[in-house]
Amino acid sequence: MASTDSAAAESGESPQDDTYAAPYGRSCFNCSQAKCKCIYLKAGGKCQRCQRLDKECRQPATTRRSTTRRSAISKSTSKTNRLENKIEDLVSLLRAGVHPGNVSTTLLRQLAQLPENQKSTDSNAASPPGHSEISVSSSGPSSVYTRRTNGAESTPEASLSDGGGSLSTGAAAEHETEPTGVQAEEYFTVFLTQMLPYFPCMYVPPGTTAQKLRRDRPFSWLCIMAIASKSSAQRRLLFDRIKQVVAQRLVHEYSCRELDMLQGILLYLGWSNQQVYNKANIYVFAQLAMGIVYEMGLFNPEAKGKHMLLCVHQEPLENCTAPRGQVMEERRAVLGCFLLTSTIATFLQQSDSLRWTPHLDDCLRLLEEQQECVNDGILLQQVRLQLVTDRLGLGRCYGGSAKFAESMQPSPSVYLRPMQTQLQSRLQEIMSRLGSHSKGYKIVLLHHYNTSLSLYESALPKGAIASTLNVTYEHLDYLYGCLDSTKSWFDVFLSIPPGEYIGFPFAVFAQMVQNLATLFQLSTLESPLWDTANVRRTADILQILDTIVSNMNLVATINGLAGDPGADIFSNIAQTYHAVRVGWETRLKPDPIGSSAVDPVPSILNQTLPEILATSSDVLPGIGDHDWLTDMLNTMGQNENG
Template identity: 25%
Template structure:
């Protein structure tokens, strides 16, 4: 642009002359000059007057100049220069008519990524000059150190890292930080993973967690979009960010980030055995290298964790699974179980097997024959019981495995009773088949077990739950309400009376909402949004209101309860007098079930999101969540939009 302005200045000061004199032009001979101002060689030799005529000025072409300046400005923006168009270019571009054949921006392009806030103490997302903050493009830094940026102190970061090692890792054992690894070592060797860990563990400060979450997103763009970093550290950081994505600011881009993680696995060829690479990838024939015989343990955990996140979304939220189960994933789990590098590795094979079983149940929905589908689901339920009996540890030892097992049981029963094809096959005005009533009862018992387990945990353990666990809990609450409503049908009212009393769905939802209310905080983030538990509470209260409305619509039916129902009725609603061990057996409970949860002062919850619009990993309920009128149970699925996304 400087060259264009210089040429304009010269043309404005003195008229330009032709490069050929009049005599040479007439003779059509090349005109050569020894100097810039003297006569040409031919006129000097012939002793003729050498005269240069003024050049005809070309008409000013604002279209061409404006286009050049606009392109130069865009180049500066992409390079991070942040230059703005001059007043001359802006005014000239205003004169361009729409029929000129193209359009030129009269203002700079909006940058792809804004610069992250520099002031951690008072970062509000606004700068002193809003126009500069919006139009100045700054490429995100490839490596971000929140301690160096003074977003938090080294002591606080050390506390958060230790919290991740001890409290959060059991709820996502697919990314492990060894106990002996220090904060300084993480800052030097794995800064992006450290940033993701700090963002996940800082749930007691909603404003800080939001800022760290945005910093993670900037770092993802810097490493994977602007940069060329494809490494195991980038994969682990993405998995941690996805695992606790419920804490991070919207939009979360969960599906997009998950595809980035899958892309890294594919690029690093972690989705297959190392010795299964095709010969075409070995281009350098002169370089002799020892082929990699197996993946290291961190890589195997990352592969299993990516499948866990992707498959959970696929089955519970009915999305496309882009990273399905394979024998390679199973071999990775077996290797982790055999090596036993860390105590949490023993849980991974069973978590993956439970999720694979849920995928098989989801595939059974494609079967058109109800009998074949029910037989297949029955086999899966037997397999689920076999998994429980074969565990080398008690089911209550791992809250993650406990929740996953009960969710799988509810999911199998839901597949047998509550899917659209199953609802269409329900008999009208007739007694249900025994196998369907059994599936309904099994689902209600599993739902009771899950919700009782959640309520028996010490207050504050919910902070450690990963996003998939919250999806599972929301799924269980949603479909237990479905099952309880279906069990109120006249044709099976007597057979399921004891089950409804055992579940006590309305009171159970009240207890869950009360627990979430105790976890919610009045503190807000920089954008004025409340923590996630406040929105979870609103979600459960909506579910409770819906369930109570459906219960009121059920006509009163006088029945003669069976001896089993009369015996079960002595336990009340199954919440106060029924010991929790009746739901899960005689296994010891490490959290003292049946006693009041420990009362302790909880820090301010630092989570920010709305559960009713938690996308894509949520049980999204919009404003049209309630049915538009008296709901026909045969069309239950179309009204209860569990998996409706408004992304």
């Protein structure tokens, strides 16, 4: 090397005159690996670095092609030549060893660009993406959810990384767990026919396919696939992907003003019973849903944008003239958010619901005047009924004690009869529009009887049957009202075939727990004025539990749910209720008349979960990971004791 330099010096030439840098994509393998500039001698031979290190200088197996700018393409290039270039790009992808799971997706993306290229004479075939751009990475947040850029076409065949996040941490797993086109349409049909009527928080126009929904509302599509999937493994991965997408979009990207995100979270939360979840998950997603409502200004449009006065970074001005269809969807979403958060707050009593505002009254009125489908009427009735329940529990839901809530309410003789009359008139109004065998008819009846139960319970001391230690003649009317409402609720619930249970949202399961606990308390309330034998003749709680357990065990088989036995939520509910029945049967045996006090829940539910597992390991296999239902019953008992 030194002799070469001296020879160049003697000839009066600079060493740089005898060398040249390797063009783009032509660096030798060693320089490319070291990311060093590859310098060749004009005389030929090894590059300077390989010669200095005494290494073999060889070219890489494949070369990178520089992107040709559109301006360099001659306008006279024929469409045929551009099509041939595109095919060559696709062939190079196959030769480069791209993972099979991503080849089909990439090919479809490349082919989808062909019509766009043909629209303009000066367009150019895009360079094939590198391997790092094609494969889905799971190491960083960017792999969670990739947004579509403005103006980019979204193809139905695009992977979930373009519309709802990849389905797994690896390309192979993604290919295996992503719903196929046939599966997606099947899940979408199940959602529309068996699930949406129970919680109609969104409107799907007639003729909409899963493919179109994926293109228009990718996150909602992902959530629908998750809650309607029949595979436990697939459903688990989809739910995990939803959580990653939410973290990416709402936290990292601050995309808190998208209706698609709000609707998707409502769907995920509304049917969160389809996964075996913990309560913290409910609270977190409920708060996220309310946060989006606040950010979008849906609960009070007059306050929209005022919070930005305190921010240094100003958001761009938004188009205030939204299409009518979007405005109607926003109304359904905000009403659905109130319905869901109020149900969670009323049942679990550890969080607040979305605050009701005059604007929500307007949304309720305008949606009633401009109904687009039968589901709108169902949503309206559900919201009205839940609003009654929400106001009855106002004191507790906003951090007040039961004594404070009781002091806020007028005498039951003042409000009970008028409100019952009003509920009955509204029920008859909506029932006249629904078929007696439709899902909407039954879900409205379930909400009606559950609201009626809450209304009668509010008239009792501290708003709970367990607090009624000294039953008076005035209390009898309210107690029989509770019994009639609970019996009517179970009459409707047990009239629903087990095959339709798969569509039940969280609200139905919450109501079922509440009505079971109420019926147990009525069956064990000891008072000279209260006939427990008559209660058991009217509604035999043990027989009801047997029927529920039997029906829950049939759901997986009827609907073809795939996965390990007992991996679905319905089998877990059956196992839990079977254990509950054991405790209740012991408690309901005839006992000598003693104390007038009654336990709000049986002893088996007052135990901690490890104690239940220790005493009932044969009865509750695997329930240690699925304790949410027992925890709900324990929570209800603790709240009523306090």
